[in-house]
Structures are given as C-alpha cells and as structure tokens.
Amino acid sequence: MNMAQSKNIGLCPDCGEEVRFKKVPFVGQTIVCRRCSAQLEVVRKTPVVLRLAADAWEEEIDFEELDEAPRSSSRNKKDRW
Numbered sequence: 001m002n003m004a005q006s007k008n009i010g011l012c013p014d015c016g017e018e019v020r021f022k023k024v025p026f027v028g029q030t031i032v033c034r035r036c037s038a039q040l041e042v043v044r045k046t047p048v049v050l051r052l053a054a055d056a057w058e059e060e061i062d063f064e065e066l067d068e069a070p071r072s073s074s075r076n077k078k079d080r081w
C-alpha cells in the first residue's frame, strides 16, 4: 500500500480548499491558502490539520464586566427601640 499520497495535504478551515505542502510541514508553519488567501497555521502534522493563523484573529475582545446593576437597596434594617 502506498500511503505517501495524501500526507502533506491539509484543508483550509476557511474555504475547504486542499492546501498542499511540498514537504512534510512542521507544527507552527504558516501557509497562505491560494484560494481565499487566508493565513493558515499547521497545528498537526499527521494528518495535517490547519487553522487560521493567530495573526489573522482580530483580538478585539473588549469585555468589561460591569457587574454593577443598580439593585434596589433593600437592606434589612433592624428597628430597635
């Protein structure tokens, strides 16, 4: 059995295009999808698994947890006479 065929091929997670490597890629290698020109990063070698490169992510997470909802201040007052 010849298994040296679809070894160096990963799938673009963006458009699903087959991304071929001339050699066995290494983890962390980046390649540009020729179809959608997304920057891809190799996360696994066998089989080749690609993901969008970290540079491509727009890290504009602007979460500030404002947890100060105006509650009705209902304290328990003890009326001591």
Ligand SMILES: [Zn+2]
Residues within 6 Å of the ligand: 012, 013, 014, 015, 016, 017, 033, 034, 035, 036, 037, 038
């Ligand atoms: Zn693509």
